[in-house]
Amino acid sequence: MEEFENYFRMYIDAKLINEGFVRSMVAAFCVQLNPSVSEISDIKTAVSEAITNCIVHGYGGAKGEIEVFVGLKDGVVFIKISDSGVGIEDIDKARQPFYTTKAKEERSGMGFTLMESFMDTLKVYNRETGGVTVEMSKEIRV
Amino acid sequence: MEIKYQVNDNSLLACLDGELDECTAEYVRLSLDTLLKDLACVKSARLILDFSRVSFMDSTGIGVLLGRYNKFKKNDISMFIKNPQNHVDRILKMTGIYEIMPKIS
Numbered sequence: 001m002e003e004f005e006n007y008f009r010m011y012i013d014a015k016l017i018n019e020g021f022v023r024s025m026v027a028a029f030c031v032q033l034n035p036s037v038s039e040i041s042d043i044k045t046a047v048s049e050a051i052t053n054c055i056v057h058g059y060g061g062a063k064g065e066i067e068v069f070v071g072l073k074d075g076v077v078f079i080k081i082s083d084s085g086v087g088i089e090d091i092d093k094a095r096q097p098f099y100t101t102k103a104k105e106e107r108s109g110m111g112f113t114l115m116e117s118f119m120d121t122l123k124v125y126n127r128e129t130g131g132v133t134v135e136m137s138k139e140i141r142v
Numbered sequence: 143m144e145i146k147y148q149v150n151d152n153s154l155l156a157c158l159d160g161e162l163d164e165c166t167a168e169y170v171r172l173s174l175d176t177l178l179k180d181l182a183c184v185k186s187a188r189l190i191l192d193f194s195r196v197s198f199m200d201s202t203g204i205g206v207l208l209g210r211y212n213k214f215k216k217n218d219i220s221m222f223i224k225n226p227q228n229h230v231d232r233i234l235k236m237t238g239i240y241e242i243m244p245k246i247s
Contacts, residue, residue: 016165023198041198041229048200052164106171106209110201110237117236 004071004078006032014055014064014083022068023047029070030077033140042118043077043138049111050081050134056102058085058132076139079119084131091124145173153188154181155224159195162203170203174210182217189214190246194225203230204237211242222246 001007008029012018023044030043047068054066069080088094094101095116100109116122119136127133143160154177162170174189181187196203207221214221221243226234234240 019163019165020161020198038229044198045200045229045233048163048198052200052202056164106205108201108204108208108237110204114201114233114236 001071004073007069007071009067009069012066012068014059014066016055019048019051019055022051022066026068026070026079030072030140033072033075033077034142035140039138039140043079046115046118046136046138047079047081049115050079050136053111053132053134054081054083054085056107057088058083060086075142076120076137078135078137080133080135082127082131082133084127084129087126087130088124088132091126095124143169145170147177152184152186153190155190155192157192157195161198162196162206163198163200164202167202167206170206171209175213178213178217178219181214181219187217187219188222189219190222190224191243192224193230194227196227196230199230199233201233201237204233204239207239207243 012022026047027040027044030040051066058064064083064085067082071078093099095112097113098109100107112124115136119138121137123135125133143158143162143166146157148155156174160166177189181189211221223234223243224246
């Protein structure tokens with residue numbers, strides 16, 4: 001990981017109770033770049049959306065593990081969140097606002113839209129080994 | 143997440159305190175749905191959700207609000223959102239929630 005000035009990686013149980021912990025950890029790590037309150041909130045929301053997707057859609061509430069990587073370089077935060085769940089059948093469709101496969105569960109279908117709005121870049125792909133990876137980045141404007 | 147209530151004529155003020163995400167969504171859903179029975183018999187009832195103490199919300203919160211709106215609307219109960227914090231306000235604006243639940247201060 002020489003390309004990053006600083007980074008951390010963690011593996012965590014795909015449990016709802018861990019959602020708040022992960023977004024707080026990522027936010028705390030990013031503090032070294034002196035982000036504004038608004039930038040921290042953006043990152044926390046994007047991370048929360050990605051983790052929810054892993055737990056609710058990737059694993060469907062079943063047991064699983066989530067990998068979280070955060071790297072810092074030149075004032076930019078790179079975040080990579082992966083699961084080993086069922087994957088996404090149609091990623092383009094899933095990224096459309098208000099699209100959800102779980103409408104009966106009162107899902108808004110706005111998860112990817114919020115990630116896209118609050119981060120500078122967003123990449124979503126199915127992993128060859130199964131599951132989904134979300135990569136996103138945001139420049140912290142000092 | 144904790145919810146406290148205050149009744150005022152035909153209005154019920156529900157003060158949400160905490161983070162509204164996937165982990166707390168079910169509690170918020172159930173708590174607000176229990177109000178439906180009490181409010182359904184009040185003419186032109188209003189449910190005001192005080193968001194001033196909601197420190198975090200993601201798209202799961204939007205789903206919770208949309209679900210409550212559909213249920214309460216059927217019983218002629220109008221919903222309002224009061225004093226959201228900046229970041230929550232941005233999400234509510236972006237997702238068009240204020241078109242169905244106006245913001246009040």
